[in-house]
Amino acid sequence: MTRFLVRRLLQAIPVLLGISFLLFVLMHAMPGGPLAMYVQQPGMSKARLAELAAQMGLNKPIWAQYVQWLTGVLHGNFGYSYVYNVPATQMMLQRFPADMELVLTAFGISVIGSFALGIFGAVRQYSIWDHVVTVISYFGMAMPTFWLGVLLLILFAVDLHWLPSGGMVSNTAAASLGDRIRHLILPASTLAVFLIAQQGRYVRSAMLEVIRSDFVRTARAKGLGERVVMWRHALRNAMIPVVTVMILNVAFLFGGAVVTETIYSWPGMGLLFINAITQADYPVIMAIVSFLSVVIVFANIVADMLYGLLDPRVRLS
């Protein structure tokens, strides 16, 4: 296990370097660039633009800029945001707790929801309830977040006045736990609906495959109770493909919940990322992209290691 982990970690280094170089080049290939937002300012001149380019180091060749960036990163310095004039890592880390709160809650809801939905659908395959669940989950997958989000907002915040219309806390009251939860309900549910629908489909098909296999029949033949057969024998084996999907979903949700964050004014990383891209704020883009690459690479390693735990046939040595 340790050897496997060390080997995978070592393999991750060239992968991450490759990703960072590729993204650095792609980012600079985007038309516009960081100076575009200065162009329309009153009194801006070509000479002043050149001064600004020099301050940001944009007048150097791209490979030199990459080497400079990488050197900084190895010293723990991702540079200063061109727009906000604060360290890019600081900006990212300030948003991280909000992301954690939203993503983990939505994920938690989705895990419970998708297992319930998936198992239910698999056990009662082709029953009327299975069809109902299938239709609901297609609906959940097909419904665009920007539409569902606004719909829930209008219903619960505007018409019913049950829940706040956005943000993480009410600014007027002290941020009590209840207040935080009230703010969390709508965005977390919006995000969870798609996840439940998608993951629920995976759980259902994985379960269907497993409950027809010989060892489940054997377990039943041994006279084991239905509950033990389902939870101990079937589910554990069905989890293998599901775990991969779920873990990668969490990784993608960090920085990927942009639409939900926008609708509910949730101060997460996704919004920061989109703003950084439109403003061509290179240091912030690179900081977030690097962070996400690390999260995704590690999520893959974690998923691989979980296989070993779930399935004794998978040997990690």
Place this chain on the structure above:
Amino acid sequence: MGEFEEPDTLNPIAGPLMFFAQEVQQSLFANLFTLQPNGSLAPDLATVVPTTANGGISANGLTYTLHLRSDAKWTNGKPVTSEDVYVTYQLETNPKVKVASNLGWNDVASFKTISPTEFQITLKKPDQPFLATVFTQTQPGIVPASVFKGMSAAQVNASPYGHDPTVTDGPYKFVSWQPGAAITVTRNPLWFGTKPKIKTIIFKIIPSTNTLLTTAEANGLNVFAGVPIQNVPQVQKIAGSKLYYANSSLFEMIYTNQRNPILQDVRVRQALEMGINRAAIVKTLLGGRGTLLAADQSPASWGYDPNLKPWPYDPAQAAKLLTQAGWVMGSGGVRQKNGKPLSLVYSTTSGNTTREATQRLVQTWLGKIGVKITIHNYEAAALFGTILPSGQGWDLAEVAYNDQAANPASPQANFGTGGSFNWGKFSDPTLDHLYAEQATMTSQSQRQPVMFQIEKELHTQLPALWLYSPQSIDSTFNMTGYQPNPWMQDTWNVQDWALTK
């Protein structure tokens, strides 16, 4: 108060300039003067507006003597003095400091401190709008010497002050900034002016128009600045809402690219202008909330000549001009000259529904007079950063421009020969001469007739097709005291705002 974008920094000199940052800064900082809605100066930190008549400006327009109030204080208790202005001057003119804009400051030849409340600035050349450019806004504004004195350029650029401005001199003082969520300010007890009526203001960052609207509907907002025209009916229905329509400093135009020989002929440009039904655009797309323009000044500007009439919508006359210019109707309804079709590429920022609708209308109208229009749009950053400066890939480009109260001659950069943002490579000796002439003048009354001549030249020559100046639409909820001002952000008189509920 809802903010569509998160401010970049609250540091009055750090860049880039940003509308939403200025909105918050205006509650936190003061400058020597404010620009009133009619464009005139009123004293704020200064005691009097200097003029040549009161001796505050020397007869040659080069030396300005300014007096500060003695009762103005920073929130750390230190008085606002000439030294604060001097430190600001030093930072603004240091090329290594990443300043928002050094316009005006770069004309300063020397700075002389006379006393803590009096200083003298001498310019290198006359700059009539100097006071309004340098001493009216809060970004760029005045920084506290107690924080910035003795800092190196690198220290200034990396200063945390922009995100934690604890030393300020405006009607409100800084409380907190929750990144991505909200900025909170509260009444400043040391403020010299009238006591602000509202105790605490929260600038909520709400990056979606839909959510701004639903937040207003859920009674979570008191100010919604910049209401999209299509949302006006919904806003009107909200209890306690009051809508404000005002002339803005913004205007919409279509640059013509003079690299294309077709557009070098003024008759073609005039035909294009007359072939577009601009009144219909304002009526249908802006709900009538806009003014048709004859040239580059919005009606709020003192450079706007009310006697200069916009070109009429006259497709028959437009067709005649094109024929005169040698473009005759060819097959497929497209005019031709020497075997070449009259075909133009029309670009603007993608994702702007009003502009995209305008493009489709223009395409239809110009199609009727035999001009083929191809639409090719770009992301704003790509358009302004790459496409327009390159001069390649576009013939007509629709953009908006913000007039400056101080200086109606600022579009010189866009239309003067060799101007930094003369993307269409337009060149007109008469215009260049007029721009040069007004630049040496020292009073507004002297400049105005020349500005009107510039308007006339821009009107006839059409370096850009003039469209309209949209009105600003703002809404308040259960609040009084709001007053739109085309030259400052809406928070310019924030101390006068009061809640009614």
